[in-house]
Amino acid sequence: MIGFTELFNTPALSKKIFRYLVRKTGFGSWRFRFETGSLARPNYAYLVYQAALLAKRLGEPRVSVIEFGVAGGAGLVEMERYAEKIEQMLGVKIEIYGFDSAEGLPAPADYRDLPYHWKPGFFHMDMALLRSKLKRAQLVIGDTRDTTQSFTEQFNPAPIGAISFDLDFHSSTVAALRILEADHKYLLPRMVIYFDDVVGTEIELYNDFTGVRLAIHEFNRDHVKRRLSPLYYLRAIDPMTLWHHFMWSFHAFDHPKYGQFVSKENQQIPLQ
Ligand SMILES: C[S@@+](CC[C@H](N)C(=O)[O-])C[C@H]1O[C@@H](n2cnc3c(N)ncnc32)[C@H](O)[C@@H]1O
Secondary structure, three states, rough: OOHHHHHHHOOHHHHHHHHHHHHHHOOOOOOHHHHOOOOOOOOHHHHHHHHHHHHHHHHHOOEEEEEEEEOOOOHHHHHHHHHHHHHHHOOOEEHHHHHHHHOOOOOOOOOOHHOOOOOOOHHHHHHHHHHOOOOOEEEEOOOOHHHHHHHHHHOOOOOOOEEEEEOOOHHHHHHHHHHHHHHHHHHEEEEEEEEEEOOOOOOOOOOOOHHHHHHHHHHHHHHHOOOEEEOOOHHOOOOOOHHHEEEEEEEEOOOOOOOOOOOOOOOOOOOO
């Protein structure tokens, strides 16, 4: 049996306790809390930061970050807070869009939407309350099957630099992923992407043949020049942090800026 000291000394637990204490006490600067993963939603902070950083490196003055699946709006409100700080840090203007029906989950289309785990109406939104709390985010209300198609024409957004997909269903995610087919002027050439429903527990048993993982597989099957890939770097630097396993990267190989140099200028390795 594992003892208390051993348990405390496991990297995962001590990191969790450290982050919890930093978050609860508000210890250190915002940047320190961001860099140690101690913010309430470190995954969202990472999305906003990476989107703004790549925009800056590419010389784009504005960038968009999207949340598909807003529910009550706790995540969107948190995303706004991060955008405010990151805008100051990097000097890139950040637009935020939140897509939702406002009615909660629709009826599952078939077994691929995991009806053994989800019910229609889960996670409905109090739109008036959410609107009263939002400062910059714009809500895109309606079924993603319709709103994804008309989004760029209706909102003329800054290039999209990061997306959180949290729609729970295979059918809704397939529809939302079509945003990645947009004209290159609405996209950064690469993005960081968060998929909420890819790990789960023994109840969901997320797998490659249903749900969001199937939607990702089908997107890659159907597109040659636009692809989704697991974000291997995060999983390598810290496999114990759960949300690292939820991160993908998007690549638009047909984007005119795909090859624009954004890395370190001096990569010479000195001969000792
Ligand atoms: C789990 S909740 C999102 C939670 C939110 N991201 C958060 O972290 O607080 C899933 C949301 O997806 C929305 N949704 C699912 N399928 C949809 C569809 N086809 N069109 C629009 N919204 C949809 C539901 O209304 C629900 O609010």
